[in-house]
Amino acid sequence: MRMLHTMLRVGDLDRSLLFYTEVLGMDLLRRKDYPSGRFTLAFVGYGDESDTTVLELTHNWDISHYELGSAYGHIALGVDDIYTTCAAIAAKGGKVVREPGPMKHGNTVIAFVEDPDGYKVELIQISAPG
Template sequence: MGKYKMAHTMIRVLDLDRSLAFYQQALGFEEVKRKDEFEYEFTLVFLGDGDPNCHQLELTYNYGQAVPYDLGTGYGHLAVTVENLQASHAHHKAQGFKPTEPKGLSGDGKPRFYFITDPDGYKIEIIQN
């Protein structure tokens, strides 16, 4: 059996344009691919960091969805890394994304991560690379 490689993570979104704007503005993700399935009433948009081989985020937009999705208790969060945590935090704060205060779990007191929330309520962990 061959080795498996992560391809993408899919989340459902209520408002595709709003979600695209968030992921592009907050995280700098780029639209990699879009697939409109008009017959089946959904659109898939794949986002990435510019590397065609990167793990991608798939936004699934189901036509006619009128109420927000229930995230349930099984979902945790998406995680991305950044080179400069403090600069990223300041950027997200200035953009109005309401980041949590940076925290660290190593016991040395150094901030290592914080969270922001997308328009559909999905948590995104920003981690110092």
């Protein structure tokens, strides 16, 4: 058994695809419209779905906004240089909502960015910056 994907509902698929591909550097792996159901699925990620967990963006055509609720936490991405990554994200118009630094009760260096729908994405320093 392995994890295949995580799904997020998005209000504007094109805006979300720009964020995940242009700002976070993911690849659009596949996209399909389902006219009879009035929705589109787009899968993005950093590798092929056959061996990498990916993100499914679901756009229901008649809904442009979702309430995120209090149960959602975040998606986490490991990065080699969190400071350079955050600067690049900000330069591309991404919203850094927590600047890089050690987590409150530990030494792990983290930051948070926010996608166009308000979903949080945690960046975690996976190696010593070089």
